[in-house]
Amino acid sequence: MLSILIFFPLLAAFAALMSGANAKRIALAAAILEFGLSIFMTIGFNPAGGTQYLVEFGWVTSLGISYKAGLDGISLLLVLLTTFLVPVIILSSFRHNYKNPALFYSLILTMQMALVGVFSALDGFLFYVFWELALIPIYLICLMWGGKDRVRITLKFFIYTLFGSLLMLAALIWLWMKTPAPHSFDIRAFYDLNLSATEQGWIFWAFFLAFAIKMPVFPFHTWQPDTYTDSPTPGTMLLSGIMLKMGVYGALRWLLPVVPAGVHEWGNLAMILSVTGVVYASCIALVQKDFKRLIAYSSIAHVGLISAGIFSLTLQGIEGGMIQMLSHGINVVGLFFIAEILMERLKTRDLADLGGIRLSAPAFSTFFLIVLLASIALPLTNGFVGEFLLINGIFQYSTWMAAVSGLTIILGAVYMLSAYQKIALGKPNKLTEKFADLTPTEKWVLIPLVLMIFWIGVYPGYFLGIAEPSIKALRDVIHMSHGISLLSN
Amino acid sequence: MTTLIVITALGLVTLFSEIFGFRKVLHPIVLAGLAVAFVTNIFDWNKGGHLFNEMMVIDNFSVAFTGLLIAITFIWCLMSPDFFTEPSSEADHFALIIFSLIGAMVMVTFANMIMLFLGIEILSISLYILAGSNKTNLASNEAALKYFLMGSFATGFLLFGIALIYGVTGSFNLEAISSHLAQSAGQNAVMMLAGVLMMMIALSFKVSAAPFHFWAPDVYQGSPTVITAFMSTAVKTAAFAAFFRLFLHTFSASPSIWAPTLMIISGLTILLGNITAVYQTNFKRMLAYSSIAHAGYMLMALLAMNDSAASSLLFYTTAYSVSSITAFAILLLISHQTGNDEIKSFNGLAKRSPFLAAVTVIAMFSLAGIPPTAGFFAKYYVFSAAAQNGYIGLVLLAIIGSLIGVLYYFRVIISVFKTEEEGQDVRVGPVFRMILIATSLAALLLGIAPGILAGLI
Numbered sequence: 042m043l044s045i046l047i048f049f050p051l052l053a054a055f056a057a058l059m060s061g062a063n064a065k066r067i068a069l070a071a072a073i074l075e076f077g078l079s080i081f082m083t084i085g086f087n088p089a090g091g092t093q094y095l096v097e098f099g100w101v102t103s104l105g106i107s108y109k110a111g112l113d114g115i116s117l118l119l120v121l122l123t124t125f126l127v128p129v130i131i132l133s134s135f136r137h138n139y140k141n142p143a144l145f146y147s148l149i150l151t152m153q154m155a156l157v158g159v160f161s162a163l164d165g166f167l168f169y170v171f172w173e174l175a176l177i178p179i180y181l182i183c184l185m186w187g188g189k190d191r192v193r194i195t196l197k198f199f200i201y202t203l204f205g206s207l208l209m210l211a212a213l214i215w216l217w218m219k220t221p222a223p224h225s226f227d228i229r230a231f232y233d234l235n236l237s238a239t240e241q242g243w244i245f246w247a248f249f250l251a252f253a254i255k256m257p258v259f260p261f262h263t264w265q266p267d268t269y270t271d272s273p274t275p276g277t278m279l280l281s282g283i284m285l286k287m288g289v290y291g292a293l294r295w296l297l298p299v300v301p302a303g304v305h306e307w308g309n310l311a312m313i314l315s316v317t318g319v320v321y322a323s324c325i326a327l328v329q330k331d332f333k334r335l336i337a338y339s340s341i342a343h344v345g346l347i348s349a350g351i352f353s354l355t356l357q358g359i360e361g362g363m364i365q366m367l368s369h370g371i372n373v374v375g376l377f378f379i380a381e382i383l384m385e386r387l388k389t390r391d392l393a394d395l396g397g398i399r400l401s402a403p404a405f406s407t408f409f410l411i412v413l414l415a416s417i418a419l420p421l422t423n424g425f426v427g428e429f430l431l432i433n434g435i436f437q438y439s440t441w442m443a444a445v446s447g448l449t450i451i452l453g454a455v456y457m458l459s460a461y462q463k464i465a466l467g468k469p470n471k472l473t474e475k476f477a478d479l480t481p482t483e484k485w486v487l488i489p490l491v492l493m494i495f496w497i498g499v500y501p502g503y504f505l506g507i508a509e510p511s512i513k514a515l516r517d518v519i520h521m522s523h524g525i526s527l528l529s530n
Numbered sequence: 531m532t533t534l535i536v537i538t539a540l541g542l543v544t545l546f547s548e549i550f551g552f553r554k555v556l557h558p559i560v561l562a563g564l565a566v567a568f569v570t571n572i573f574d575w576n577k578g579g580h581l582f583n584e585m586m587v588i589d590n591f592s593v594a595f596t597g598l599l600i601a602i603t604f605i606w607c608l609m610s611p612d613f614f615t616e617p618s619s620e621a622d623h624f625a626l627i628i629f630s631l632i633g634a635m636v637m638v639t640f641a642n643m644i645m646l647f648l649g650i651e652i653l654s655i656s657l658y659i660l661a662g663s664n665k666t667n668l669a670s671n672e673a674a675l676k677y678f679l680m681g682s683f684a685t686g687f688l689l690f691g692i693a694l695i696y697g698v699t700g701s702f703n704l705e706a707i708s709s710h711l712a713q714s715a716g717q718n719a720v721m722m723l724a725g726v727l728m729m730m731i732a733l734s735f736k737v738s739a740a741p742f743h744f745w746a747p748d749v750y751q752g753s754p755t756v757i758t759a760f761m762s763t764a765v766k767t768a769a770f771a772a773f774f775r776l777f778l779h780t781f782s783a784s785p786s787i788w789a790p791t792l793m794i795i796s797g798l799t800i801l802l803g804n805i806t807a808v809y810q811t812n813f814k815r816m817l818a819y820s821s822i823a824h825a826g827y828m829l830m831a832l833l834a835m836n837d838s839a840a841s842s843l844l845f846y847t848t849a850y851s852v853s854s855i856t857a858f859a860i861l862l863l864i865s866h867q868t869g870n871d872e873i874k875s876f877n878g879l880a881k882r883s884p885f886l887a888a889v890t891v892i893a894m895f896s897l898a899g900i901p902p903t904a905g906f907f908a909k910y911y912v913f914s915a916a917a918q919n920g921y922i923g924l925v926l927l928a929i930i931g932s933l934i935g936v937l938y939y940f941r942v943i944i945s946v947f948k949t950e951e952e953g954q955d956v957r958v959g960p961v962f963r964m965i966l967i968a969t970s971l972a973a974l975l976l977g978i979a980p981g982i983l984a985g986l987i
Contacts (some may be wrong), residue, residue: 101981102981103838103981103982103985104984169901170901170902173900173901173906174901177900181891183946184882184943184947185947196940199936199940200933200936200937203900203933204933207929207932207933208929210929211917211925213931214914214917214925217914218914218918233633
């Protein structure tokens with residue numbers, strides 16, 4: 042069943058490619074079907090049952106590479122996020138007529154296949170292949186449908202991330218060589234390795250760079266603002282909503298449990314980098330004039346906090362990271378969609394040109410406000426739950442870091458609310474007077490997002506319940522098999 | 531042996547076609563002959579044995595590489611006839627290509643130094659002529675002369691090396707040399723050392739490894755594109771197979787006398803090839819440097835010196851040849867239409883011919899080594915084999931090299947998707963369409979299910 046979940050989008054991608062003008066509708070139907078399938082799998086999922094829906098068979102047996110995939114709570118939540126967001130993203134692009142739609146939608150679906158694969162692979166090599174596969178469609182999407190400066194920016198993006206992935210590949214090969222003969226890429230075999238602290242340190246850095254570039258963590262973020270700004274909005278949504286979670290997920294699944302001594306040694310530095318990124322990106326976001334760029338920087342701040350929470354290794358920190366990954370995915374897609382609507386109707390993203398939209402477009406402004414408040418972590422929205430848990434977790438690790446990263450809430454409120462003020466409040470000018478309110482399709486994009494914002498905000502227990510046993514099991518692996526002492530609970 | 535006889539007979543028949551006037555049916559004859567040779571070659575699988583007084587050896591290694599060479603030549607013969615410069619040259623071209631195929635086959639099956647020399651010469655002499663086959667073109671003449679002069683110089687090194695090794699061991703037979711090396715157990719005469727190094731230089735020249743690569747860019751660019759396609763695929767494959775058989779089957783008893791040197795050559799080739807390729811604006815020249823870089827990666831397979839070395843080399847040469855021949859086929863079509871072979875002429879290909887754009891992307895991905903294409907697994911096998919043997923530094927260098935490689939391969943992809951510029955549509959004939967579909971599918975298939983080739987030898 043899991044294999045169907047992984048490869049159905051690829052099949053749909055072929056269908057979309059062949060269908061010509063109908064690609065939109067086929068892609069949407071396929072994505073909704075995929076979402077239905079993932080819901081069905083969630084219903085059959087037993088949170089306490091460890092890894093489920095396991096499939097395994099030899100792929101390149103001579104090299105110990107197998108096709109092994111399965112879902113535990115952590116994977117399942119991210120798969121759900123992917124299958125939930127992709128139909129929303131596809132629907133959000135309906136308003137826009139892209140050139141060569143067949144290719145466009147088939148690339149999005151191919152991307153979905155790779156993402157689901159990344160989140161469910163349990164073989165190091167398979168993980169790497171899906172990881173790279175996710176890069177190709179998004180690169181082509183940005184290259185073909187991006188803004189003016191796309192060639193330079195997308196190449197920078199590609200080289201940056203490929204550099205990280207190749208380092209990761211080197212680390213994976215090293216781990217493979219250390220497994221007892223016949224060598225294997227199985228994640229279980231990696232967990233059972235007994236590596237020296239020095240080796241773990243090296244592997245930590247190889248993995249960490251790969252994941253840090255993908256997330257991106259300060260100071261490896263320089264590709265991100267340009268790429269987010271210049272990509273077509275569905276591409277940006279895929280990048281920020283789902284793809285950056287690959288980095289966080291990679292750290293959770295392949296970094297922490299495999300080289301805990303390395304994390305013990307260097308985790309502090311990783312935390313410092315993450316927290317620095319939080320403050321740094323927030324400060325830059327404060328002075329942005331371009332709304333899309335502002336969201337890009339706020340995204341760096343949010344992901345920095347997630348990364349800090351995860352490297353704290355505390356239960357709350359990791360749980361908060363999980364919830365915040367979902368929340369951030371939902372919120373950032375909403376925000377980019379709002380930015381897209383603004384840009385398309387007014388042909389500008391410059392905040393100084395805007396104002397008073399609330400008068401002409403009340404529904405738009407209400408949705409905007411909800412998504413925005415969720416993004417600055419107002420209680421009862423999803424952002425609050427995530428950030429609360431994260432800061433709680435970081436607090437257990439270090440009071441100082443918690444204090445510094447807590448600034449993100451204040452700074453986030455400042456830049457987001459001031460952006461809202463500049464866009465929606467004040468007096469309308471000539472440009473914004475005639476701003477049309479949301480169309481029904483646009484509402485249907487925002488409604489599911491807002492529902493999810495409140496669901497996670499009011500009752501996060503459902504999602505935590507899915508993830509918690511797996512997170513505890515993950516901490517057990519770190520603790521038991523490597524004797525690394527962790528902070529209590 | 532049947533295979534060799536079939537191919538030789540085919541070469542002679544091709545030569546006579548001009549005299550007896552059956553030139554019109556030559557093309558099907560050549561294709562049929564190659565197909566027959568391919569089939570007879572398969573029957574040698576798992577047979578083993580020696581030919582001609584231990585002059586040649588039939589083992590799975592030689593059968594696999596012979597099969598690959600015949601397949602490459604088959605594809606070449608399918609696609610080339612439209613692009614010969616003169617109508618009369620069809621028979622000459624086919625005959626020379628078939629003769630160089632014989633040379634290549636000898637290079638993968640030799641069990642005696644003499645046969646190695648003969649194989650290299652049969653291959654090279656045909657190629658010297660072919661490089662200059664565009665008789666009125668100055669660049670083509672220059673390429674032929676340059677190739678000939680440098681090639682003969684390298685052959686001199688090869689002969690000198692063979693002579694020195696004969697002086698130490700008293701034999702041309704690979705088995706005898708190998709056992710002599712094993713007995714001397716590290717106590718090697720200076721003459722042996724010099725002989726091995728000279729042979730290494732000669733073969734490095736043939737595979738265009740740095741610092742013996744200077745001929746390659748000019749020869750690749752100057753020769754007619756059809757010939758370059760053959761040179762960078764079949765010739766490279768044969769040279770690497772010879773390299774492998776000589777160093778891993780014969781000199782493997784004392785790797786200490788050649789492995790460090792080879793490591794430096796490999797590292798240098800990867801760096802020089804990749805970095806220089808970044809600065810090229812001409813597609814053909816870029817492919818020449820990329821082929822130098824790939825030679826560096828393939829040398830890493832020789833350094834691996836373990837069970838997987840042979841199969842990783844076979845996989846790499848196959849993956850490289852498949853993607854390389856795709857790239858050259860595309861170039862043939864495009865340069866035929868635009869009249870030049872700059873990267874610029876790929877501009878807007880996505881609009882001019884979406885089919886060609888798609889296969890270009892697959893070929894470039896494969897050459898750059900990005901999954902799920904054959905090139906990725908090829909690199910993966912070679913890198914992991916070298917890493918297993920302790921060459922971590924070299925592997926890291928190779929990874930950096932691959933990263934640089936992305937820069938220039940992606941330049942082609944970017945140019946394919948430049949939508950601003952208008953250009954004429956490129957017409958793709960049915961034969962080319964078939965070839966390109968087949969090679970692209972092969973590149974994808976080997977990337978998804980590498981097992982079909984990887985465990986073969």
